[in-house]
Amino acid sequence: MADKNEILAGLAEIVEEETGLETEEIQLDKSFTEDLDIDSISMMTIVVNAEEKFDVKIPDEEVKNLTTVGDAVDYIANAAG
Amino acid sequence: MSRRLVITGLGATTPLGGDVPSTWRAALAGTPGAKTLQQDWVQQYELPVTFAAEVAVEPAEVLSRPETRRMDRSTQLGMVAAREAWADAGLSDAELDGERVGISFATGIGGVWTLLNSWDTLREKGPRRVLPMTVPMLMPNGAAGAISLEFGAQAGARTAVSACASGVEALIMALDLLNSGEADVVLAGGTEAAIHPLPLAAFANMQALSRRNDDPAAASRPYDVDRDGFVMGEGAGALVIETEEHAKARGATVYAELAGGAVTSDAHHITAPDPEGMGASRAVRKALASADVEITDVTHVNAHATSTPLGDVPEYVAMKSVFGSHLDSVCVSATKSQTGHLLGAAGAVESVFTVKALADRKAPVTINLENQDPEIPLDVVSGTPRDLGQGDQVAICSSFGFGGHNAVAAFSTY
Numbered sequence: 001m002a003d004k005n006e007i008l009a010g011l012a013e014i015v016e017e018e019t020g021l022e023t024e025e026i027q028l029d030k031s032f033t034e035d036l037d038i039d040s041i042s043m044m045t046i047v048v049n050a051e052e053k054f055d056v057k058i059p060d061e062e063v064k065n066l067t068t069v070g071d072a073v074d075y076i077a078n079a080a081g
Numbered sequence: 082m083s084r085r086l087v088i089t090g091l092g093a094t095t096p097l098g099g100d101v102p103s104t105w106r107a108a109l110a111g112t113p114g115a116k117t118l119q120q121d122w123v124q125q126y127e128l129p130v131t132f133a134a135e136v137a138v139e140p141a142e143v144l145s146r147p148e149t150r151r152m153d154r155s156t157q158l159g160m161v162a163a164r165e166a167w168a169d170a171g172l173s174d175a176e177l178d179g180e181r182v183g184i185s186f187a188t189g190i191g192g193v194w195t196l197l198n199s200w201d202t203l204r205e206k207g208p209r210r211v212l213p214m215t216v217p218m219l220m221p222n223g224a225a226g227a228i229s230l231e232f233g234a235q236a237g238a239r240t241a242v243s244a245c246a247s248g249v250e251a252l253i254m255a256l257d258l259l260n261s262g263e264a265d266v267v268l269a270g271g272t273e274a275a276i277h278p279l280p281l282a283a284f285a286n287m288q289a290l291s292r293r294n295d296d297p298a299a300a301s302r303p304y305d306v307d308r309d310g311f312v313m314g315e316g317a318g319a320l321v322i323e324t325e326e327h328a329k330a331r332g333a334t335v336y337a338e339l340a341g342g343a344v345t346s347d348a349h350h351i352t353a354p355d356p357e358g359m360g361a362s363r364a365v366r367k368a369l370a371s372a373d374v375e376i377t378d379v380t381h382v383n384a385h386a387t388s389t390p391l392g393d394v395p396e397y398v399a400m401k402s403v404f405g406s407h408l409d410s411v412c413v414s415a416t417k418s419q420t421g422h423l424l425g426a427a428g429a430v431e432s433v434f435t436v437k438a439l440a441d442r443k444a445p446v447t448i449n450l451e452n453q454d455p456e457i458p459l460d461v462v463s464g465t466p467r468d469l470g471q472g473d474q475v476a477i478c479s480s481f482g483f484g485g486h487n488a489v490a491a492f493s494t495y
Contacts, residue, residue: 017147045213048209
C-alpha cells in the first residue's frame with residue numbers, strides 16, 4: 001500500500017497548483033467544498049491530475065464520495081494498493 | 082439616446098511593454114517588437130516564418146499560478162490589460178452598481194493554445210486527461226466572461242469576433258451599450274495570443290506574413306516599398322469608457338472623448354480588401370458623422386497598415402476618398418511597424434495609442450519606413466513623434482479584418 005503521507009503531500013501539490021492554496025492548508029480533515037472552497041470543475045481537474053500522478057482510476061461516480069482530503073487519500077491508497 | 086462618452090482608463094500589455102506607460106514610451110521612441118522565436122517548435126515544424134512579436138512581459142509574471150492555469154493565454158493577457166485600465170480609471174475602490182457596468186472584450190481567434198494543446202492531450206493521453214476547464218478556456222468569450230467576474234460587471238459581457246477588426250468593433254459595441262442607456266461604464270478592449278505553430282503556418286501559407294527571417298526588427302514596414310507581409314504579434318489593450326455624467330460625478334480624469342464609431346462590411350471577398358476601399362471609406366464617413374465632427378477636424382489617424390503589399394494601398398485609397406485634399410493635413414501613424422499585428426487586439430492597443438496621442442498631443446512613430454511607396458503619399462509620422470499642437474482635434478483609429486470587416490472609432494480631445 002502506498003504511503004498515505006506521500007499521497008497527501010502529492011495531492012496537496014495538485015490542489016495548490018489548481019487553487020493557489022498553501023500546501024499546509026491541505027490537511028486530511030479538510031472538506032474540499034466547505035473548507036477549501038473548491039468547485040466541481042476544480043475538483044475534476046484535481047481528480048484527473050491525481051489519476052495521472054498516482055497512476056490510479058477514480059471513476060466519476062466515486063468523486064462525489066470524496067468529501068474530505070482524507071477520503072481522497074484513502075481512496076488513492078486503496079486503489080494504488 | 083446619445084450621450085457624451087469619455088475615456089478614463091487605459092491598459093495594455095504588448096510587445097513593447099507590460100503596461101501603458103512602458104508601451105507608450107517605446108512607441109514614441111520607435112521600438113521594433115519582433116524577434117526571432119526561441120521555441121523548439123519553430124525548428125521542429127520547420128516553419129517558414131521564424132519570428133514574431135511576443136509580449137514584453139510574460140503574463141505569468143503578474144498573475145497568480147492558479148490564474149495562469151485556469152485561463153488561456155489570451156484571457157491572461159486580456160486580464161492584465163483590463164486590470165491596469167480599471168485601476169488607471171480609479172475604479173478599484175469606487176462604489177459601482179454592477180448592473181450598470183458592462184464588458185466588451187474582443188478577440189480574433191480566442192483560446193487557440195488551449196484548443197490545440199487539449200487536442201494533443203486527447204491524442205497522446207486519452208480523453209480522461211482533457212482538463213475540465215478546457216471549454217471556458219478556449220471559448221472566444223472567455224476573456225469577456227473572466228473580466229466581468231473580476232469587476233462584477235452585470236450589464237452584459239460582449240465579445241466582438243471580427244478577425245483583425247475585433248478590437249475597434251469592441252469599442253463600438255461599448256459605445257452602443259452606453260448610448261442605449263443600459264450602462265454607465267464599459268470596460269472595452271481586445272486580446273490575442275495566437276503565436277502558435279498552426280496559425281503561423283496558416284497565415285504564412287496565405288502569403289500574409291513577412292518572410293524577413295534574417296531581420297525581424299525590419300520586417301514590419303507599413304507603406305515601405307519593400308514590405309512583404311505582416312508580423313504576427315500578441316497582446317491586449319483595454320479602455321474604460323463611461324458617460325461624461327458618470328465620470329464627472331466621481332471626479333475621474335478624462336484622457337479623451339470617444340466621439341463616435343462605425344462598422345461596415347465589404348461583401349467583396351472573404352480575405353482581400355475591396356481595392357477601392359469602399360467599405361473602409363464608408364466606415365470612416367459614418368464614424369465621423371456619428372461623432373458629429375467635420376472632416377477637417379481630423380488631424381491624426383492611427384491606420385490599420387499591416388505591412389502587406391495588398392492591404393496598405395486600399396486603406397490609403399479609402400482615406401483619400403474621404404478626406405480629399407485635407408489628407409495632406411492629417412498625420413498618420415502605423416504602429417504595427419513596432420508592435421506587429423495583434424490581430425483581435427490590434428484595434429484595442431491602437432485605440433490606446435490614439436487616445437494617448439490626443440491626450441499627450443503627440444503621434445507615435447512609424448518605423449522601418451525607408452522608401453515610402455509612391456502609391457501611398459500619406460504624411461506618415463516617422464523618425465520622431467509628431468507634435469499635434471493645441472486646440473480641439475479629432476483622431477481616428479481604423480481596423481479591418483478578414484471577412485470584410487471594417488471598424489473605425491473617432492476620438493476627440495477633451
